[in-house]
Amino acid sequence: MKAMILAAGRGNRLRPLTDHTPKPLLTVKGKALIEYHIDALVRAGIHQLVINHAWLGEQIEAKLGSGSVYGADILYSPEAVPGLETAGGILKALPLLTDGETPFVVVNGDVLTDFNFQDLHQHRLAAGCLAHLVLVATPAYKAQGDFGLEAGRVTSQGDLTFAGISVLHPHLFEGLSPGARPLAPLLRAAMAKGQVTGVCYQGVWHDIGTPERLEEVNQF
Template sequence: MKALIFAAGLGERMRPLTETTPKPLLRAGGKPLIAWHLEKLAALGVRDVVVNTSWLAEQFSRALGDGAHWGLRLHYAYEGATPLETGGGMHHALPLLAGADDTPFLAINGDIWCDYDFARLPRAPAGAAHLVLVDNPPQHPHGDFVLRADGGLAASGAAALTFAGIGVYRPSLFADWRATIGAAPGVEATPPRFKLAPLLRAAIARGAATGEHHRGRWTDVGTPQRLAQLDAGLAAESS
């Protein structure tokens, strides 16, 4: 299985830290956020990892090299000066991720930290996507998707959980993506720019998405304060 790490965001809420450092390269627990993912992917047996980049893109290859430090092969997918959003970024990276017969791949947000065990992810999801969900954090109290008792997902409901930014996807998620996205801004750009959420909701509507609830630790490192809290917590554990 191959993997994609989303690392192209501008990190606007993290300024001034991200004025000189891309958010996934900010350090917590003594290493860059993205390094936590790379270690777990290597332990899982993943060998090829695509890192999509935009803001301060040149820093990733300088910091991570070719991935040999982790026993990985890193491939950098530069999106230009304007990030392509999650859907456009994944679509742009598909040539580096997709294999024969709709082979699934793993994708992770580069600006999260969690203790989720990637080995729990299905290597062959039943549908087009399998999402990891977590309890709703204070900054996102209403959640994203509802996890049904049978493992399927619903697009909305009172018991919605938050998408953790960890999932397994099949390239077929992008079949007829233009019809699903519609005339959203950026769709006609080259390469196209669009969000992943509409494709996920379309997959949910046709019963082609599953999920699971991770009840362990998870942090969306979206502000300097949350980064400082995470770093302090990890430092306390290692002392």
């Protein structure tokens, strides 16, 4: 199984920090956010990684290189600024990620977590399912949740938040034309057909979306 780390976002809410540094290279305890993901994926036995980028993407490639220093094999999927959004970026990277039938892990590059990716490396999508999502309790700074969880199936309404960690089947993107598009509508369409499973993770998880949250996790 391969994994994709989403790293193409502009990080507008993190400005001015992201004016000259791409969001995934912002540091927590002296280590870039994206490096935490790479290390965790490699520990879980996932060594083949694809990273998309747009804003200041050359800095990401310069920092991470081939991935050999991390024990990983990294391929890059560059996008023109402002990027292709989540589903568009994954669709562009599909030839690097899968043979068209094999699921893959996707991780948002701007979250910080102690989630054990081995759970996903060993996960097998249920028959007929197109996605398996990791959900978390909705943080206090969010007005409402993204999804719900009922008997292991994710629903389109609820008080849980998508953690930005998932296993996706390439068929989720079947028939889509290239271009910028969000992921949520695809997931909701699959949820309506009962094709999305999930789990609620109760460990450490932070969305590093603002300078204040970045400062907060650096003080832990």
